Structures are given as structure tokens and as C-alpha cells.
Amino acid sequence: MSKLDEEIADLKRLYPNATYIGVADGARENWSYLKQHTSGQILDFYHASEYLAGAAEALFPTSKAKRHQWLEDRLHSLKNKRGAAKKILQEIESAELPKKTIALTEKRYKAVSYFTNNHQLMNYHQALKRHWPIGSGVTEAACKTLVKQRLCGSGMRWKATGAEVLLTTRALIQSKGRWEQLWSEFMTGKVEANL
Structure with a gap:
């Protein structure tokens, strides 16, 4: 048993009725470890927002105002609406890029990959209702x-x-x-x- 595992076991003995939540970025090794020790897992909201910002840049490369508005709307939905991650994923996947540069195509690809791999961990509305951390x-x-x-x-x-x-x-x-x-x-x- 590692020292971290021992610390977690000690904490659980001290606070047996506490709810233990794992918050991390999208790295798979985080989740395999956290699932052993937590009753709920949440993808770090700020990591997800970085990928959304990249998608916003790909979708609105020439209009900073449209990009900002789209991003703000999607971040609000992601944080407050049930099923928002899947809807946003579908929107990003199906959108036609106004400029098909390598850099912008890659930003969209990264956002699609991140949301595809992690949308099930983006239940922010539920986490906030339960007063769980999202960052x-x-x-x-x-x-x-x-x-x-x-x-x-x-x-x-x-x-x-x-x-x-x-x-x-x-x-x-x-x-x-x-x-x-x-x-x-x-x-x-x-x-x-x-x-």
C-alpha cells in the first residue's frame, strides 16, 4: 500500500460519513486510481473550458465578439444544464469551419476528442447541486x-x-x-x- 493510499484510508477512518469526490483532468490513470477511493468523479471544469475555448477559436476565427459570446453560452450550459456536454460535442463535430487551417482544424479535433473521451465525467450541474467541487x-x-x-x-x-x-x-x-x-x-x- 502506498503512502497516499494509507493517508486516504486514515482519512476515511476519521470521516467515515464524508462523501469523497475525485476531481482531475482527462488523463486515464487519474480515473483508474480515483475510482478506487471516491464515490464520485468530476472532470476539472477549467480543463474542459480550455478545450471549449479552442473550439470557439476554430468556429469563429474572425470575430472575437461571436467567439466570446459562443464560449460564454456553452460554458454556462456546460455548468448548469443536464446533458450539455453531449450536445456541445455534437455541435462542435457537425459545425463547418469557416477557415480550414491546420491549426484551427487541430483545435476542433482536440475539443472533439476531449469531449468524446470525457463527457460522462462532465456532470457539473449535478455536482454543483450536491455542493461538490468542479475544479x-x-x-x-x-x-x-x-x-x-x-x-x-x-x-x-x-x-x-x-x-x-x-x-x-x-x-x-x-x-x-x-x-x-x-x-x-x-x-x-x-x-x-x-x-
Whole structure:
């Protein structure tokens, strides 16, 4: 069992009645992992909106006002209407591109692929009704703060073992109450020194 699996198990023991929701981008490995630990999964709304913005550019390459209006309307529908992801997908697929450049065709293709592969995870209207999160920004910010800022400094190189020890310690220090909990358990013999 990985440390992350252990943390999740500990949280579920502490909060057995909580609803656990997985929010991530479209990478398949995210979903296979999250399905094991969550009762609901939601595709990050902001990732989906980036693909919609690309589709808007492909559909309205010459009119910024039309592009903006179309995007705003589709984002509102995606967030608030049942079945909107499939309808938007069909609209993007069937639309005739006014300019068939390679770049614009690729933007539409990427949006169609993303919505085809992930529309079943875009139930934002239902998530919002249940007060579930629809964005992964908090998690991404934590990763940036905990990992990237510490491990990606100029000239730094890490072996997996050293990075793991450093990140485990950093996570304990930056998580409210966890550092004190570790030392309390260490002093009473409940935890061994090898993190």
C-alpha cells in the first residue's frame, strides 16, 4: 500500500460519513486510481473550458465578439444544464469551419476528442447541486507549493528516495497539526524514525 493510499484510508477512518469526490483532468490513470477511493468523479471544469475555448477559436476565427459570446453560452450550459456536454460535442463535430487551417482544424479535433473521451465525467450541474467541487485548482496549487517550488530549483537533481523523504517531511510540516502529531507519536514510540 502506498503512502497516499494509507493517508486516504486514515482519512476515511476519521470521516467515515464524508462523501469523497475525485476531481482531475482527462488523463486515464487519474480515473483508474480515483475510482478506487471516491464515490464520485468530476472532470476539472477549467480543463474542459480550455478545450471549449479552442473550439470557439476554430468556429469563429474572425470575430472575437461571436467567439466570446459562443464560449460564454456553452460554458454556462456546460455548468448548469443536464446533458450539455453531449450536445456541445455534437455541435462542435457537425459545425463547418469557416477557415480550414491546420491549426484551427487541430483545435476542433482536440475539443472533439476531449469531449468524446470525457463527457460522462462532465456532470457539473449535478455536482454543483450536491455542493461538490468542479475544479482541481486547490490540489494543483498544493502540488506547486509542496513539490515544484522545493524540487525544481536551479541546478537541483533528486533521486526518487531522497525526493520522497524530503516531500514527506515537507508535507508534514506544511499540513496543519501533522508535524506536531508526528513528533508526539515518535516520542511515545507509536511511529518509527524511518518515514
